[in-house]
Amino acid sequence: MSDAKPLALLGLTLEELRAVVERFGQPSYRARQLFDALYGQRVQSAEQISTLPLEFRRSLGASEFSLGGPRIERKFVSSDGTVRYLMAFADGQSVETVWMPEGDGGETGDGSEAGAPPRGWDRATVCVSSQVGCAVDCRFCLTALLGVKRNLTAGEMVGQVSAVLNDQHVSPPEDRVNLVFMGMGEPFLNYESFMKAVLLLIEGVGIPASRMTVSTAGIVPRIYDFGAEPVRPKLAISLNAPNDELRAQLMPLNRKWNLEKLMMAAREFPLRNREKLTFEYVLLDQVNDSEENARELAELLQGVRAKVNLIALNPGPGISFATPAEERVERFQSILTAARVPAFVRRPRGRDIYAACGQLKRTLELAEPG
Numbered sequence: 001m002s003d004a005k006p007l008a009l010l011g012l013t014l015e016e017l018r019a020v021v022e023r024f025g026q027p028s029y030r031a032r033q034l035f036d037a038l039y040g041q042r043v044q045s046a047e048q049i050s051t052l053p054l055e056f057r058r059s060l061g062a063s064e065f066s067l068g069g070p071r072i073e074r075k076f077v078s079s080d081g082t083v084r085y086l087m088a089f090a091d092g093q094s095v096e097t098v099w100m101p102e103g104d105g106g107e108t109g110d111g112s113e114a115g116a117p118p119r120g121w122d123r124a125t126v127c128v129s130s131q132v133g134c135a136v137d138c139r140f141c142l143t144a145l146l147g148v149k150r151n152l153t154a155g156e157m158v159g160q161v162s163a164v165l166n167d168q169h170v171s172p173p174e175d176r177v178n179l180v181f182m183g184m185g186e187p188f189l190n191y192e193s194f195m196k197a198v199l200l201l202i203e204g205v206g207i208p209a210s211r212m213t214v215s216t217a218g219i220v221p222r223i224y225d226f227g228a229e230p231v232r233p234k235l236a237i238s239l240n241a242p243n244d245e246l247r248a249q250l251m252p253l254n255r256k257w258n259l260e261k262l263m264m265a266a267r268e269f270p271l272r273n274r275e276k277l278t279f280e281y282v283l284l285d286q287v288n289d290s291e292e293n294a295r296e297l298a299e300l301l302q303g304v305r306a307k308v309n310l311i312a313l314n315p316g317p318g319i320s321f322a323t324p325a326e327e328r329v330e331r332f333q334s335i336l337t338a339a340r341v342p343a344f345v346r347r348p349r350g351r352d353i354y355a356a357c358g359q360l361k362r363t364l365e366l367a368e369p370g
């Protein structure tokens with residue numbers, strides 16, 4: 001083995017794979033076989049690609065190319081079924097990816113074959129990370145304490161999904177899997193790789209764009225770019241405060257892209273038929289969760305086709321805010337609802353294993369002492 005960094009196959013488009021197979025003197029139709037094996041079958045090694053001739057498999061296996069998926073380094077299982085994975089990449093960096101099964105797998109029907117064994121869930125969501133750490137510095141988020149180490153490649157984002165699907169023995173589109181780009185990092189500060197991953201996940205892995213949501217802290221120019229994409233996931237915006245003063249305290253990026261700019265991008269965002277924007281709002285006890293804040297938020301969102309997801313703070317070491325009592329959360333929600341702003345309270349998933357929103361950091365520390 002040389003010291004040269006292995007070239008990852010995972011993350012390459014069909015066109016890019018064509019260039020690879022040609023380098024090996026193979027006909028270009030082999031690129032399609034490679035593509036299907038990588039993304040559709042999610043093989044773990046070149047040897048497993050049974051559609052390719054043995055000789056090509058061997059030379060691929062011996063070459064500078066590797067499949068390039070992450071290794072599942074650790075796995076934590078919550079009492080609510082949530083699983084948090086620590087995914088390690090070739091360079092030793094790691095991120096967290098979360099599996100969240102929902103429903104009870106009962107009779108209500110998800111299209112699974114009659115007679116199939118019950119599996120305990122109807123649909124599941126995978127929460128994908130886009131960067132190692134994060135640069136945005138939101139005051140209530142544990143990931144922020146890491147700073148940003150680097151962007152993930154498209155292959156590393158697709159690889160998180162593949163590794164989880166393989167570990168859970170799940171295959172879309174037969175199994176209903178949603179993706180949320182809400183793990184570690186700010187996807188819109190790694191925009192091109194994020195969009196490339198989205199297309200590979202749609203075309204290769206078979207997860208429709210309608211089952212994907214990306215969440216941004218409010219990188220305004222990228223919201224416009226994203227709206228212009230011919231194929232795209234749904235959009236969520238992390239709002240977290242109803243006025244500039246408070247938002248700038250909680251999310252310093254508000255000084256660069258304030259609420260006027262953010263809300264203008266939101267209002268101009270080209271929504272599809274029946275599509276809604278999602279605004280996420282982390283409730284911090286006595287900080288942004290008053291009745292006045294709720295009224296201000298309802299006012300801010302008037303005329304926007306949107307819903308609000310309220311999340312009571314998931315606490316963590318180094319975070320100085322507190323989680324509001326349930327009555328405060330309910331009161332906040334009811335003020336929004338009364339003002340005809342649809343609002344939902346998101347229940348935390350996997351808090352006991354530190355898998356909930358804003359808590360993705362712990363294992364990283366454990367894995368990288370010092």
Ligand code: SAH
Pocket residue numbers: 136138140141142181182183184185186187215216217218237238240280281282311312313314315357358359
């Ligand atoms: N950078 C992107 C995506 C990752 S954060 C973004 O900011 O949207 C995903 C969501 O988790 C955001 O809505 C964020 O506001 C929320 N969040 C962050 N820290 C949290 C915490 N401690 N408790 C609850 N939600 C949190």
